[in-house]
Amino acid sequence: MENDNLKILAQNLANPQGEKGIEIGEMMNATNIGMTLESIKTLLIEDEEHVLEIGHGNAAHVKSILNKAQNVKYIGIDISETMNNEAKRLNEKFKNQAEFVLYEGIKLPFEDKAFDKIFTVNTVYFWKEPVDYLNEIYRVLKDNGTFVLTFGQRDFMEKLPFTQFDFILYNTDEMEETVSKSHFKRMKISEKEEQVKSKTGDETITRNYTVLTIKK
Known part of the structure; x- marks a missing residue:
């Protein structure tokens, strides 16, 4: 891919827009589904819990969350109006359990201690003030809640040509150190690898990623 196309891809990975954004959303869901399902499994969702996903993309995976337990309430939040609309369209039949909120990407528009479980996959690269955002x-x-933070490791991510554009990359130790500067007190680290098709679409690659299970 030429640099201009890589830059457009990087921009749409951060904030998908318009028809191109819808395509990117579908591609992201397909290439990230392994990381997403691993994150959902790690949450250990129970009956009646309120779950927040930060950066839901097209949210084609929401049924996997709602099927984990009885009467689960899901809220997805995203900075992309395109993804907000796509998520609503794809999850119309779950509208009694799933809600999608558009926001500006800095302050979470919810009351204190609103969620039992929170997770995010492949969004940390775009956090401008990571410690503030973690806080x-x-x-x-909630005090006894669980936050799962999942991201591609620096060694893997820096080989991808589009991450040169406005991605902040972390290895596991760097992310652990960042989390330790926030109010969070405890975390468990799990490092994984999987075979995925690259986002530039031309090869299968081995992705190394980290799942952090974080507690107050």
Whole structure:
């Protein structure tokens, strides 16, 4: 891919827009589904719990969350109006259990201690003030809640040509150190790898990623 196309891809990975954004959303769901399902499994969702996903993309995976337990309430939040609309369209039949909120990407528009479980997959690269943002997540998580943070490791991500454009990359130790600067007190680290098709669409690659299970 030429640099201009890579830059457009990077911009749409951060904030999908319009018809191109819808395509990118479908591609992201397909390439990230392994990480997403691993994150959902790690949450250990129970009956009646309120679950928040930060950066839901097209949210074609929401049924996997709602099927984990009885009477689960899901809220997805995203900065992309395109993804907000797509998520609503794809999850119309779940509208009694699933809600999608558009926001500006800094302050979470929820009351303190609103959620039992919170997770996010492949969004940390775009957090402008990661410690402040982690403290926002801490604020809206219940005292006995769980936050799962999943991201591609630096060694893998820096080989991808589009991450040169406005991605902030972390290895596991760097992310652990960042979390330790926030209000969160405990975390468990799990490192994984999987075979995925690259986002530039031309090869199968081995992705190394980290799942952090974080508690107050």
